[in-house]
Amino acid sequence: MSKTKWRSVDGIVLLNKPIGLSSNQALQRVRRLYRAAKAGHTGALDPLATGMLPLCLGEATKFSQFLLDANKRYLTCIQLGKRTTTGDREGEILSDEPVPALTDAELEAILDRFRGEIEQIPPMYSALKHEGKPLYEYARQGIVIERKRRQVMISNLTLVSRTDDSLTLDIQCSKGTYIRTIGEDIGEALGCGAHLKSLHRVSTAGYSPEGMLTLEEFEAIAEQGEDALDAYLMPMDSAVEYLDRIELPAQDTKDMLFGRTVASPISLADDSLVRLYDQGSQRFLGLGKIRGENIRPQRLLNTSESAHK
Structure with missing residues (x-):
């Protein structure tokens, strides 16, 4: 078997992770298709879960933490009446209790306890x-x-559908939220227990689900060659689009890339992160941090090689 010849490739791709694979297994399969010398994912999905898994290739790995910290949206089905050892369908059943008959209004009143800022105990x-x-x-x-208990923000929790023993929920939440724990806690609030039947991540950091590709789709594209694959790379700055943008003149660009502090053309609060671009070429340079009236280099791209996508 020939040894893989890795290459320098930079950008972000959106994988629709299949059920049954760990996030790292899925990452490695896409990485091999791209022959990317460096790659990382942006927040693990359990093997049971499916959906959006942004993958950072090459220099884009410098910005993976921003996607890890981003808000996320999930579609989940909660099985009521059965507690499991793991809080999802892969665990052993610990208890089996009848599900109370609730009106829509009674159910909404319980779900309302899980909206806004809530506390969670992370699962074992x-x-x-x-x-x-x-x-x-x-x-x-x-x-x-x-x-330890942790605070998370549930910015939206909508009941999509219900059966006698299940709830399908659309949840938008902050980083660090355990949907499995929400499912278990709703089950406890109902007095019958519950576990996660399915979990699909719809989006991360505002990336559109329409941009996701399955492993099979990536594999089919790879048969057309690496240029075809590279056409699906999203720009690295898409991970930090919410930050203020600053364009630097030629000399400031040069100074910044040499690790020097430059004057800021706009006034922002100390420690604010900003996206930096070369004024002439509009090339993304990386991130800077505001200190007083200046910008300090924070997380810059390696410009010595690679055609940054």
Whole structure:
């Protein structure tokens, strides 16, 4: 088997992650298709989950944290009446209780408790680490670690449909939100328990779901050659579009790329991050940080090689 010849390729692609693969397994498959020397994903989806997984290739990995920290939107189906060890359908059933008959108004009153700023206790079956080890490793050994409550923001929670024993919800939330925990907590509020039956991430950071491709679609495009694949790369600055944009004249561009502080043409609060561009070529340079009336280099692209997409 021939050894892969990796190449320098920069940009972001949106994968519609299939069920059954870990986020890293999915990432590696796309990375091999692109032969990308460097790649990273932007917030893991469990193997059970499907949907949007932005993948950062090459220099775009410098901005993956911004997508990790971004708001996300999910479509989830919650199975009522059954608690499981993992909080989703892959776990063993711990209890099986009747689901109370609720009017739409009664159900809405309960769902309303989970809108706005709420507190969650992260689940034991999660990748959060305790003493360098993921919590799920302790959970598999039957060890329970005390977890601190955390505040998250649920900016939208809409009941899409319901059956006698399930709820389908559309949820928009802040980083660090565990949809599985919302499902379990709704089950507790109903008094019957619940677990996640399915989870699909609709979008991250405002990226449109229409831009997602499945693994099969990426593989079909790859058969047409790398130029065809590269046509699906989104620009790196799409990860930070919400930041203020500053265009630097030629000398300031040169100074910035040498790691020097330059004067800021606009007034912003200290420590504000800004997108930097070369005024002449409109090329994205990376990020700077406002300090007083100046801009300091913060996270710049390596301009020595690669045709930044």
